[in-house]
Amino acid sequence: MSRRAEQLLEIADDELILGWRDSEWTGIAPTLEEDVAFSSIAQNEIGHARALYELASRDLGTTADALAFDRSPEEYRSAPLVELRRLDWARTIARHWLYETADELRLSELKSSDDAELAGLAAKMDREEVYHRMHAQMWADRLRGDERFEAALDELWPYALGVLAPEQRPAFADRVGREQVDAVERGEHSDELRELWNEMTMVRRSIPGATW
Amino acid sequence: MDARTQEFVEYVQGGGQVETGDWMPDEYRAKLIKFIEMHGNSELMGVLPEREWILRAPTLQRKLALTAKVQDEVGHSQLIYRVVEDLGKPRSQCLQDLVDGRSKFHNVFHYPTKTWGDVGVIAWLVDAAAIISQKALLKCSYAPYARIMKKICWEESFHILHGRDVILTLMNGKDEQRALVQEAVDRWWGPLMTFHGTAIPADEDPMVFWRIKSQGNEEARQQFLDGYVPQIWELGLTVPDQELRKNDDGVWEYSEPDWDELKRVVTGHGPMTAERLEFRRRFLEQEAWVREVVLTEAA
Numbered sequence: 001m002s003r004r005a006e007q008l009l010e011i012a013d014d015e016l017i018l019g020w021r022d023s024e025w026t027g028i029a030p031t032l033e034e035d036v037a038f039s040s041i042a043q044n045e046i047g048h049a050r051a052l053y054e055l056a057s058r059d060l061g062t063t064a065d066a067l068a069f070d071r072s073p074e075e076y077r078s079a080p081l082v083e084l085r086r087l088d089w090a091r092t093i094a095r096h097w098l099y100e101t102a103d104e105l106r107l108s109e110l111k112s113s114d115d116a117e118l119a120g121l122a123a124k125m126d127r128e129e130v131y132h133r134m135h136a137q138m139w140a141d142r143l144r145g146d147e148r149f150e151a152a153l154d155e156l157w158p159y160a161l162g163v164l165a166p167e168q169r170p171a172f173a174d175r176v177g178r179e180q181v182d183a184v185e186r187g188e189h190s191d192e193l194r195e196l197w198n199e200m201t202m203v204r205r206s207i208p209g210a211t212w
Numbered sequence: 213m214d215a216r217t218q219e220f221v222e223y224v225q226g227g228g229q230v231e232t233g234d235w236m237p238d239e240y241r242a243k244l245i246k247f248i249e250m251h252g253n254s255e256l257m258g259v260l261p262e263r264e265w266i267l268r269a270p271t272l273q274r275k276l277a278l279t280a281k282v283q284d285e286v287g288h289s290q291l292i293y294r295v296v297e298d299l300g301k302p303r304s305q306c307l308q309d310l311v312d313g314r315s316k317f318h319n320v321f322h323y324p325t326k327t328w329g330d331v332g333v334i335a336w337l338v339d340a341a342a343i344i345s346q347k348a349l350l351k352c353s354y355a356p357y358a359r360i361m362k363k364i365c366w367e368e369s370f371h372i373l374h375g376r377d378v379i380l381t382l383m384n385g386k387d388e389q390r391a392l393v394q395e396a397v398d399r400w401w402g403p404l405m406t407f408h409g410t411a412i413p414a415d416e417d418p419m420v421f422w423r424i425k426s427q428g429n430e431e432a433r434q435q436f437l438d439g440y441v442p443q444i445w446e447l448g449l450t451v452p453d454q455e456l457r458k459n460d461d462g463v464w465e466y467s468e469p470d471w472d473e474l475k476r477v478v479t480g481h482g483p484m485t486a487e488r489l490e491f492r493r494r495f496l497e498q499e500a501w502v503r504e505v506v507l508t509e510a511a
Contacts, residue, residue: 032293
């Protein structure tokens with residue numbers, strides 16, 4: 001697999017899995033306004049994943065749906081941060097804020113890539129991510145100092161570092177005002193991903209070869 | 213009835229509409245709150261049967277469409293609870309009463325969603341039944357409620373298209389997929405037939421008296437049957453009712469629906485009632501601190 005395809009799949013898998021996690025708040029978020037907001041964010045992330053998979057699928061001779069659903073859990077390249085099932089608001093916001101901050105650094109590098117397709121898609125994604133960052137920042141400011149939120153940041157920080165390549169981590173640590181620690185790297189998947197995968201692919205696997 | 217109330221009744225029965233700040237009899241206000249709150253509850257509890265399938269949607273396109281559809285329902289509940297709030301009952305109280313079982317929600321949302329076929333049938337037929345009631349509310353005597361119904365009906369009509377698309381894809385697929393749809397229609401037919409309520413004559417319905425509703429229950433059910441049974445048959449599906457037929461006078465005949473079941477279900481004894489309310493309560497309580505933080509900040 002080309003480095004380009006690998007890179008596309010890493011980001012696509014992050015966005016897909018996070019989108020899946022975010023959509024778990026549907027119907028049960030702390031307020032109805034946040035329920036609607038998180039659903040929009042989930043839709044954006046999945047839309048980004050689809051666009052990235054489409055780009056990768058041309059290199060790999062497959063389809064976006066096949067990449068999203070038909071690989072085994074071990075083949076996903078998602079960062080452990082997005083795989084965690086953390087259905088409480090303090091951790092959800094901590095992950096949201098850390099991820100969006102990391103994603104901004106990742107996208108800004110992609111936007112200046114020599115690969116025009118990749119740079120164009122990154123710019124397009126960034127236009128939506130701006131709103132996610134504003135939303136994440138608003139909540140981070142609001143929860144700053146709350147012990148649940150601070151504990152969640154401590155817990156998730158090593159995972160968040162694993163979203164980025166090592167050379168981008170110092171800037172990330174600077175941006176969020178934290179010391180670098182040992183990152184939880186991509187490659188090893190949690191049981192939480194396997195559970196999510198089981199659920200996510202359940203209908204699709206139930207009747208092989210069907211069109212849905 | 214005092215003269216002022218009498219005048220009010222004549223006004224609304226004659227097609228007049230009432231705004232939030234207008235004088236209204238206490239009984240009218242209480243009826244409005246009860247009716248509109250149940251609608252808000254139904255939109256919110258209606259999310260739960262579909263919610264788990266958001267995680268199981270079998271393609272990226274279906275995932276996006278279903279997420280957006282269910283998001284609409286949450287948005288409707290937000291709009292509707294705002295109307296209730298203006299009438300004097302805060303949203304927090306509505307939610308508390310809901311999870312405590314002190315208020316009701318629509319019968320169809322008390323049943324389990326067993327397969328992806330159910331997801332299609334809910335979006336297609338349950339939303340079709342709902343839009344018939346909601347369209348009739350466009351003429352509601354309480355103007356703020358009638359106004360938001362425009363947006364709601366517009367969005368619901370998209371849900372029906374989404375549902376129909378899910379169903380058509382399954383019907384054009386493999387035998388196992390067609391079986392999923394037929395089993396779902398069989399499961400949902402009973403709840404769909406009781407959806408619009410007993411055939412209470414319009415002049416005995418207090419909601420019609422105040423012109424909160426302007427359509428009789430049986431009229432709504434006939435409209436549903438007339439609009440959708442032919443479509444169901446056209447797709448090669450059957451309806452689990454041997455008596456179902458359209459008479460020469462254009463009226464649909466059907467077996468008597470199970471009204472005892474409807475009563476049991478809407479009074480909180482449906483197959484999924486306790487589990488869904490408990491699930492909603494768990495998160496209402498777990499995340500109460502977040503609302504505290506927001507309220508403190510706003511104060």
